[in-house]
Amino acid sequence: MELLSPVPRYKYRPLENSTTIRVLVLYAASDFSARLVADIVHVDRKDLLRPMNSQDYPECCRFYEAVSYCWGDPIFTCQLALENGTSFLQITPNVDAMLRRMRRPHKSKYLWIDALSLNQADDVEKSHQVQLMGEIYQQAKKVLFWMGEENGQPISALFNYLNFMAKEFPRWMDKSYNDWQAQFMEQYPGALHNYxxxxxxxxxxxxxxxxxxxxxxxxxxxxxxxxxxxxxAVQRILSIKDYLPEHSPHPTPFPQSSSQLVNADLLRAINQVIALGAAPSKILHRMMEFRAAECSDPRDRIFALFGVVNDIYEPSNPSPNLSNSLGIAFSVDYSKPWNVVYCEFAKACVEAGHGNEILSHAAHFGSLSHADSLRPSWKWRWARNSVRTTFRPVTDTDPLHPIYNIN
Structure with a gap:
């Protein structure tokens, strides 16, 4: 008896030009447990700029949705069937669950998903596509944030409460404190903090x-x-501190300090959400603002923020405005190891006139010289989260020690 050969792994076709992206066509299935079947098509982003009533280009150009999610543990135990089931891609359980939740029962869905739309084995392609990701998300019909399964959390109640809070918050200010203190205590801080x-x-x-x-x-x-x-709704929670309960004129059985309701961890998480609505800013400011945000590739500590900053330009295509106003010339390049990327980025910042800001990052990130004595101390370990070093003024009685190795 002849053994059947295994289905081959999907092979990515090279992208035709610098404006081409890959879109996943996720085929419909009414059964949640049915096998995931899809195709990957090439789409020219120039088509996205045509009028929406134009009928001479593919539907996926007009209706693709970009997905934002976490890869999850790098355990690729699930399969996505492609090309009529003649090839496959290995995916993580989280991506498998995400695709099943997004799949429609009767109509295909068009998705841009970095793990599937990018050839992760091609550093040259990835370097170029990463620079386009900001535009890819801007041009998407919709962006879908996949948070994972419920995992026993009261997601339905939490979402209902936040929707109600966003709608009714102004009117709540006119109600007695006790009326909505009880609602607040029923849902917070545990449910929101866990979420x-x-x-x-x-x-x-x-x-x-x-x-x-x-x-x-x-x-x-x-x-x-x-x-x-x-x-x-989450932003409104910061206002609650002005109304709970030490500010209340009414007797209350609830904790006498609002800090017990909105604690430091929850406050930090809320501020993180609020920052996700900010306008484009400077790269060094963004790196400090999102210093707690994590990534698996240390180079992405820098590259992942390029889409939401306004002072980075491609060296081969300088912007007249940026090059004359402290703009930083730097390219995304995944062929270089992270420590080389960090050193070159720090150098580019200094050459652009941001020397003082680079030095200020020492208070939060530490120096590469801590990990490698051959590295200059003014090039920082952005791969780590903030170490939150506290500086104090130097006095005349302090001994002098060499702090920076400038070379």
């Missing part, structure tokens, strides 16, 4: 994905919520 502790909120790539999406929706298991409404 904001999900890996998605602390993933570095979501910064540009959340900021640049024109129409974004949160998906958690079978539940969904509009991203703008979610951010608005």
């Amino acid at each position: 904001l502790s999900r890996p998605w909120f602390w993933r570095r790539w979501i910064v540009q994905e959340a900021i640049l999406g024109v129409d974004s929706t949160i998906l958690c298991g079978e539940h969904k919520m509009d991203w703008k409404v979610f951010r608005f």
Whole structure:
């Protein structure tokens, strides 16, 4: 008896030009457990700029949705069937669950997903496509934020409460404190804190994905919520400190300090969400603002923020405005190891006139020389989260020690 040969792994076709992207066509299935079947098509981004009533280009050009998610543990135990089942791609359980939740029962869905739309084995392609990701998310019909399954959390109740809070918050200010203190205590801080502790909120790539999406929706298991409404409701929680309970004129059985309700961890998470609505800013400011956001590739500590900054330009294509106003000339290049990327980035910042800001990063990130004595101390270890070093003024009685190795 002849053994059947295994289905071959999918081979990516090279992209035709610098404006081409890959879109996943996820085929419909009414059965949640049915095999995931899809195709990968090439789309020229120039077609996205045509009028929406134009009928002479593929539907996926007009209706693709970009996905923001966490890869999850790098355990590729699931399969996505492609090319009529004649090839496959290995995917993680989280991506498998995400595709099943997004799949429609009767109509195909068009998705841009970095793990599938980029050839992860091609550093040259990835370097170029990463520079386009900001535009890819901006041009998407919708951006979908996949948070994972419910995992026993009261997601339905939480989303309902946040939707109600966003809608009714102004009217709440006119109600007695006790009326909505009880509602607050029923849902917070545990449910919201647990939700904001999900890996998605602390993933570095979501910064540009959340900021640049024109129409974004949160998906958690079978539940969904509009991203703008979610951010608005979460922002309102900061106002609660002005009304709970030490500010209340009424007797209350609740804790006598609002810090017990909105603790430091929850406050940090809320501020992270609020920052995801900010306008483009400077790269060094962004790196400090999102210093707690994580990524698996240390080079992405820098590269993942390029889509939401306004002072980076490609050296081969300088911008007249940036090159004359402290703009930083730097390219995305995944062929270089992370420590070389960090050194070259620090040098580019200094050459652009940002020397003082580079030195200030020492208070939060430490120096490469701590890990490698041959590295200059003014080039920082952006691969680590903030070490939050505290500087104090130097006095005349302090002994002098060499702090920086400038070379």
